Amino acid sequence: MAVISRLERSEVILPLLTAVLAGALLGITSFSLPSLIHPTCVEGGEYLGFPAAFYLRCNGPPIPGDGQGKEEPEFRAVLLAIDSACWYLVAAVVLGMVRRGLRFLGT
Numbered sequence: 001m002a003v004i005s006r007l008e009r010s011e012v013i014l015p016l017l018t019a020v021l022a023g024a025l026l027g028i029t030s031f032s033l034p035s036l037i038h039p040t041c042v043e044g045g046e047y048l049g050f051p052a053a054f055y056l057r058c059n060g061p062p063i064p065g066d067g068q069g070k071e072e073p074e075f076r077a078v079l080l081a082i083d084s085a086c087w088y089l090v091a092a093v094v095l096g097m098v099r100r101g102l103r104f105l106g107t
Helices: 002-009 013-032 077-106
Strands: 045-048 055-063 067-070
Touching: 013 077
Parallel strands: none
Antiparallel strands: 045 055, 055 067
């Protein structure tokens, strides 16, 4: 019950914990899950971000005798903000459910 009362009284811990959890989710899913929304590269390429790809680097046309060329990487801050907001919302819902569960167990 002491943990629950500390979480209830603190104005800093819960938003900070939500932001840390959201950042961890963003980092983990950006590298491990394929993006749902991304532009198509003709020759293939790499992209990071989930649910929307905020980093994109397409393969250029093949270079004879030198392999595959790479185009300049493209970073989209708006899509990073969308991904961050999405994971912040998920983290807030999960922590809200955990708080309710702890409160239920504590009574």
